[in-house]
Amino acid sequence: MPNRAxxxxxxxxxxxxxxxxxxxxxxxSFADAGTELRHNLLTYLxxxxxxxxxxxxxxxxxxxxxxxxxxxxxxxxxTSLWFASSGMGxxxxxxxxxxxxKETRAWWxxxxxxxxxxxALAVLIISALALMFYGSHIxxxxxxxxGFGAAFxxxxxxxxWLFVLCFVFxxxxxxxxxxxxxxxxxxxxxxxxxxxxxxxxxxVSFLFGSYLSFYNTYSVVYGSLGAVIILLxxxxxxxxxxxxGGEVNSIIEQAAARAGDPDAKxxxxxxxxxxxxxxxx
Numbered sequence: 001m002p003n004r005a006x007x008x009x010x011x012x013x014x015x016x017x018x019x020x021x022x023x024x025x026x027x028x029s030f031a032d033a034g035t036e037l038r039h040n041l042l043t044y045l046x047x048x049x050x051x052x053x054x055x056x057x058x059x060x061x062x063x064x065x066x067x068x069x070x071x072x073x074x075x076x077x078x079t080s081l082w083f084a085s086s087g088m089g090x091x092x093x094x095x096x097x098x099x100x101x102k103e104t105r106a107w108w109x110x111x112x113x114x115x116x117x118x119x120a121l122a123v124l125i126i127s128a129l130a131l132m133f134y135g136s137h138i139x140x141x142x143x144x145x146x147g148f149g150a151a152f153x154x155x156x157x158x159x160x161w162l163f164v165l166c167f168v169f170x171x172x173x174x175x176x177x178x179x180x181x182x183x184x185x186x187x188x189x190x191x192x193x194x195x196x197x198x199x200x201x202x203x204v205s206f207l208f209g210s211y212l213s214f215y216n217t218y219s220v221v222y223g224s225l226g227a228v229i230i231l232l233x234x235x236x237x238x239x240x241x242x243x244x245g246g247e248v249n250s251i252i253e254q255a256a257a258r259a260g261d262p263d264a265k266x267x268x269x270x271x272x273x274x275x276x277x278x279x280x281x
């Protein structure tokens with residue numbers, strides 16, 4: 001798991017800056033002021049990313065976006081898609097190991113799946129960002145149009161964050177359902193692995209950010225490289241939470257199979273006794 005999480009952190013870092021530039025360009029086309037949009041995007045990013053890492057992202061995005069043309073942004077989108085789909089490929093391999101299954105899909109099917117999952121997650125990210133940026137304006141418009149009053153706007157302020165959390169949860173569900181090579185698997189919108197993954201990710205992000213607020217020695221020791229190391233560490237912890245969620249689903253599935261649940265094991269997954277023999281060998 002540590003090695004695969006390290007691979008994920010590498011691809012996440014490579015895809016981050018092109019993805020941010022693309023999101024700024026895309027959402028900026030629907031906004032009156034691109035500068036305000038960039039500020040909002042980086043402000044929300046600062047809420048979940050350690051301060052040193054968010055400062056690095058802010059500086060880099062400002063420098064690149066000032067020199068970027070439409071062609072460069074298109075190239076950035078393709079680059080981001082390539083690196084992000086490569087990271088998704090690493091997630092697929094990691095979850096296959098977690099579920100103890102062998103990859104039987106053709107390479108082109110696996111590559112296409114990684115790209116489709118990457119695009120689906122990008123859509124969820126864009127939807128969540130659009131909801132965070134423009135949710136209050138939408139609520140005010142609905143309240144004014146139908147006379148709901150200020151109470152509706154206040155309730156919507158809370159609900160929009162629940163919707164954003166649902167988008168994050170849905171992203172985990174889609175990864176755990178489509179990524180591993182499991183055949184005839186039943187789609188479950190609420191799985192223990194997805195719940196554990198989301199909770200762990202939120203908890204790890206909060207604790208890591210709190211730790212760095214008081215004991216940020218990376219910037220002192222490594223200078224400007226400290227922000228890059230912090231960002232890589234956060235991506236690494238994110239990869240670990242994704243893989244742990246897959247392990248939780250796999251353990252519960254195997255335990256249910258050993259208890260005699262006929263629906264616990266899906267076609268394509270090794271029987272528990274075969275997995276045990278494989279580990280013993």
